Amino acid sequence: MSPVRKSSQNSAKLSDSELLSFLIHETKDATEPIMAKSVFIKCKKLETIEKTWQCYLSRFTRKLAPLMEDFNTHSVDSRARTMFALAGRVEPSFFELLQIHANVQLDEMSRICKYKSKKGNLQFEGCHSRSAKIRRRHIEKLKKPNIVRTDDFDVKMEEEIEQEPEDLPVEVALQPNEISLHKLLKQMRQMLVFLDSNGFTSIRQKIDDSIKFSRDEALPDSLIVLTLDGMFTGASRKFRPSVDPSRAQQHDQWNARVLLIVYLCFLYATDSPRLKKFRSRVKQKVDDPEIKEKVILLRDIQIIFEYTLVIISH
Structure with missing residues (x-):
């Protein structure tokens, strides 16, 4: 118990x-x-x-x-x-x-x-690498070939695992439905550079450390789409009307439309066919006239990026 x-x-x-x-x-x-x-x-x-x-x-x-x-x-x-x-x-x-x-x-x-x-x-x-965990789980599965499980989550996890590689070379070889972890991290960092704020210095350093100390791995694009969708949804929930439009894009807040435009560029740089529909959703949000008058706090952007970094690097 x-x-x-x-x-x-x-x-x-x-x-x-x-x-x-x-x-x-x-x-x-x-x-x-x-x-x-x-x-x-x-x-x-x-x-x-x-x-x-x-x-x-x-x-x-x-x-x-x-x-x-x-x-x-x-x-x-x-x-x-x-x-x-x-x-x-x-x-x-x-x-x-x-x-x-x-x-x-x-x-x-x-x-x-x-x-x-x-x-x-x-x-x-x-070893904590994703490929090592998948390999151990695969071996465990082979040891129990006749066990029938009723837990929907276990079945789902097996489906996800089958999409991921068991062994990755130094320069990761990607399948059509995969995205490089390091490439994704570098694009996230570039997005923060475009936003150009000292408030993102610590997050950029965390991304640099993750690239430096972690092994590049091939991530299934289904996982990336789910994570980036969560990032977009989290940001959208934090958009609020600007009390003083002249203060937008100052040190403590950011214009919501500008943020989404930068995010959309990030999505186009993340070359994956499965992102096509998702990019269309973000584009619709960018074109929404009401978004021009909304802002998002810098602290909220920091939390969203830190959260996303934890998910894709774990």
Whole structure:
């Protein structure tokens, strides 16, 4: 049974400590990195508020992982296993704590790749690349060829996995229905350069780090379309009437139409046939006369980009 209190199940919102307890429970037997979606989609059943699984992934990445040292109601080993299983980035303070209790190694992205407890027999090791996770899941599937599952999500995950490559060379070879991860990240960075604001400096640096320290991989265009659609929808919900049109495109806000035009250029640069209908939707929004009088706060743009970066890089 999940450690989340019965009174909290199906509550309006889980606290950070309750969410972490649930994640620790779900990863308590993990001996290698897992496809995180399979865990975070289960979180949707714990709250009455409708959220996507990406919301829980973002919350883990932005709120739980950076403060993992402070959740001392859970053992160091338990927290380490969850960070390992879900590819959480380890902060220096938590790394120091881990070193007291275990022999631990981090990869270039500050994720646990090897862990052996100094007390007891707990140890785990694994690579966090997407292709490695897919390969492990494929091997697991071959070991259980006769199992019939009724879980719709598992079936969906298998369909997604079959679209992704198991092994990628240094220069990733793309199929017609795939997009390069690094190319997409570079185009996101170029979009931020076009927007030309000092408020995006930290996000551009995160993108640079992701390109530098991550292996290029082929992403299915179905995943990219879904992610970019979420980016567009998230921005559209944040558009608001401009109280003072003369302030648009100043340091704290941005004209909504200008943002969409830059975004549309980004979509055209992301060459994929599956984006054709989506580009038409964005173009319709750009041509909407009312959009000229609306703005979006700089902080909202920052959050949307950070959220998108987490999803496509995870």
